[in-house]
Amino acid sequence: MTGKQIRISKTKVFVTCPVCRGKGKVDSNAYTIGQRFRVLRGDRTQEEIAEALGVSRMQIANIESDRSRPGMDTLLLAAEHFKCSVDRLLGRVG
Numbered sequence: 001m002t003g004k005q006i007r008i009s010k011t012k013v014f015v016t017c018p019v020c021r022g023k024g025k026v027d028s029n030a031y032t033i034g035q036r037f038r039v040l041r042g043d044r045t046q047e048e049i050a051e052a053l054g055v056s057r058m059q060i061a062n063i064e065s066d067r068s069r070p071g072m073d074t075l076l077l078a079a080e081h082f083k084c085s086v087d088r089l090l091g092r093v094g
Contacts, residue, residue, distance in 0.1 A: 033068040040082045
């Protein structure tokens, strides 16, 4: 858990990602995978993320709008790019 700050309230666990630097405290139980992608993307464009992951901008747009789910290859690359775990992307943290 190095680099991550954890805050526990009475009912929820919040994990602050080192990538979003506290701008997007993600309640991992309430967000969809698309919303987590959007929070982690921050101020970067869909084009920038698509290029970094080797996928199309449309695929990133579809993931963020929950019209499609990323494949395992995309999940692994995204976790590496965002410097977080696949479990975090899938909402299994907390």
